[in-house]
Each structure stands twice: as structure tokens, then as C-alpha cells.
Amino acid sequence: MRRDRVVRPGLGGVGFAVSRGWLIVPVAVxxxxxxxFAAFPDWDIRIAALFFNPQAAKFPLSVDYSANVIRRIANWIPYLLLAPAALVLLRKLIFxxxxxxxxxSVVLFLVGSFLLGPGLTSNLLLKENWGRPRPNFVQQFAGTAPFQPWWYPSSACTRNCSFVSGEASQAYWTVAPASLAPPQxxxxxxxxxxxFGTAVGGLRIAFGRHFVTDVVFAGVITIVIVAVxxxxxxDPLRRNDARMERAITRASAALHRGIGTLLTGVGILLTLSGWALGEVGQYLRGRAGRL
Incomplete structure (x- = not known):
């Protein structure tokens, strides 16, 4: 066995049995x-209708002060769980x-799963390109857009759309730090x-901001990414923290060299620009003196 291979206790055995289950279960779900919901797309409408007030033409919980406070607090929890790993990585990049x-391996797992799951897949790839209107924008709930089933990409929404739920994706991402808990x-x-993810997603459904399928697939996609x-x-057979740290060190050094080269180039450009401006200034002053 290589001497630089480091296997932390508590991340194999039961943990990998659990991870296999948490990879299979969300795919099956x-x-x-x-x-x-593809066969019965109106179920999305029927569930959302439970939280809609036709007389007021709105989702009452969306303007409830206490519910919005709970939402804001819940949205901070994933970032607080991510912060230690992000700060450790930032420190390594600076020094x-x-x-x-x-x-x-833990740092890259937490930061990488957050960037790939809620960041790239949910918010950038799907929400910005799937085009599904939110419940409070569709005709069935006093909006103007047509309802779209989850499987049908459209152009009815052009920005920050409904599929999938970004906040639910962030909340479901907490399975990543949870997977690092002691095996017991x-x-x-x-x-x-x-x-927690289901509760956050349920609140978004009650607010009329997402359909059930937006929340379900936010959870499925995020949990699968985390499990993979x-x-x-x-995996103890692949994990090598010493090699990972050396790779991060090399990447950090390359980043410093790149920034140094960039700043040097900017400095040279500013120096040349200053010299040129000085020459133009001298010429203008001399020309003005001859008038």
C-alpha cells in the first residue's frame, strides 16, 4: 500500500452501503x-390548487411574514454547512x-457537490433553459402563461423558471454533509x-413558486450527484488525500503565477499608456505655448 494513501475511519463500510442505497432510491423515486406525473400532469395543478385562494387570486402563504422568515432562515442553512469547507479551500488557494x-477529499466533495448540484445543474442548466412557468404565472392561478408538464421544455418562461426548484436543490444538498456523519x-x-429538503420544497409549493415535480426532481438530481x-x-480504494492536496497546491501555485502574469501585463500596459499620455500632454502644452 502506498504510504501517502490516507483512509479516514468512518467513511467506508456502513457509509458505502448507505451511499449505494441513496443512489438507487432517488433514481427509483x-x-x-x-x-x-407524465401520465397525469394535472396532478401538479391539483396539488398547487390546495394552496391557492381564488377569491384573492393569490397564494396566501407567499405573503405570510412568519412563513417568509422561516424560508430565509432555511435558505441560510446549506451555506452555513458549506462555509467551513469553502473557507479551507479559499485559504489553500491564497496560501x-x-x-x-x-x-x-471532504473539502472537494462538499464544494464540488454544491457547485455541480444546486449551482450548475439546478440553477444554470435547468432553471435558465427549461422554460417552465411557475405556478403563480400560469393561467390556472390568475397568470397569463400556459401550464407546462415537467417533461416538456418550452419558451413560456425565459428567466429564473420553475423547473427545477433551486431552493429545494440547495436544501436537499444537505445530504452531502449528512453523509459525513459517524456511521452509527x-x-x-x-x-x-x-x-429538511422536502420541507423547504413544500414551502415553495405552498408559496405557488414551484410545482411538486419541480421539488421532486430537484431532490432526485441533487441526491444522485451527491451520491456519485x-x-x-x-471510496477508500480511490481516496488519496495526500495526492489531492498536492494537486490543489499545484493548482494554487499555477493560479498565483497566472494572476502574477496578468498583473505584470496590466502594469506594463498602464506604464506604456502613461508614457503615451505624457507624450501627448507634452505636445499639447508645447502647441498651446506657441499660440
Missing amino acids: GVSLGIL PASSMLMPP IRPFALGGAVV LYRLML
Whole structure:
């Protein structure tokens, strides 16, 4: 065995049995509900209608002060859980020679799963391109846009659309830090993370901002991404924290060299620009003196 291979206790065994289950279960749930809601797309409308007030032509909970406070607090929780890993990585990028205060595999797993899940897949790829109008924008709920089933990309919405729920995706991402809990309590931590994600998604449904399928697929996609990265980065047979840290150190050093080269180029450009401006100024002053 290589000496620089570091295997942290508590991340194999039961953890990988759990990760396999958490990879299979969301795929099965996604396929089942995807087929069900494709066959009966009006179920999205019927569930959203439970929270809509036709007389007021709005979703009352969306303007409720307490509900919005809960929403804002819940939205901060994923960022607070991500912050330690993000700060450790930022410190390493600023000071390449320093040792990382957390295992590099854990840092990259948390930061990478957040960027790939809620960041890239949910908010950039799907929300900005799928074109599904939000419930409070569709004709059935006093809006003007046509309702679109989850499987049908359209141009009815052009920006910050309904499929999938970004906030639910962030909330479901908490399965990533939950998967790092000690093996004895990991299933409970994972279950709590899913309950949290479902509660946040349920609040968005009650607000009329998302359909059920927006929340379901936010959870499915995010949990699958987390489970795949967990197996790729924290598998004891693949995991090598020493090698990862050396790679991050090289990347940090390359980043510093790149920034240094860029600043040098900018400095040279400013110097040349200053010289040229000085020459023009001298010429104008001399010309003005001859008038």
C-alpha cells in the first residue's frame, strides 16, 4: 500500500452501503414519479390548487411574514454547512504552501457537490433553459402563461423558471454533509437532510413558486450527484488525500503565477499608456505655448 494513501475511519463500510442505497432510491423515486406525473400532469395543478385562494387570486402563504422568515432562515442553512469547507479551500488557494485544515477529499466533495448540484445543474442548466412557468404565472392561478408538464421544455418562461426548484436543490444538498456523519448516526442524518429538503420544497409549493415535480426532481438530481461524488471521492480504494492536496497546491501555485502574469501585463500596459499620455500632454502644452 502506498504510504501517502490516507483512509479516514468512518467513511467506508456502513457509509458505502448507505451511499449505494441513496443512489438507487432517488433514481427509483424519480423514474416512478416522472412516469406518474407524465401520465397525469394535472396532478401538479391539483396539488398547487390546495394552496391557492381564488377569491384573492393569490397564494396566501407567499405573503405570510412568519412563513417568509422561516424560508430565509432555511435558505441560510446549506451555506452555513458549506462555509467551513469553502473557507479551507479559499485559504489553500491564497496560501498554497499551507496545510489544509480539513481532508482535501471532504473539502472537494462538499464544494464540488454544491457547485455541480444546486449551482450548475439546478440553477444554470435547468432553471435558465427549461422554460417552465411557475405556478403563480400560469393561467390556472390568475397568470397569463400556459401550464407546462415537467417533461416538456418550452419558451413560456425565459428567466429564473420553475423547473427545477433551486431552493429545494440547495436544501436537499444537505445530504452531502449528512453523509459525513459517524456511521452509527449517518442514516438518521441523511433522513433528516431529506426531511429538511422536502420541507423547504413544500414551502415553495405552498408559496405557488414551484410545482411538486419541480421539488421532486430537484431532490432526485441533487441526491444522485451527491451520491456519485461520494463514491468517486470518498471510496477508500480511490481516496488519496495526500495526492489531492498536492494537486490543489499545484493548482494554487499555477493560479498565483497566472494572476502574477496578468498583473505584470496590466502594469506594463498602464506604464506604456502613461508614457503615451505624457507624450501627448507634452505636445499639447508645447502647441498651446506657441499660440
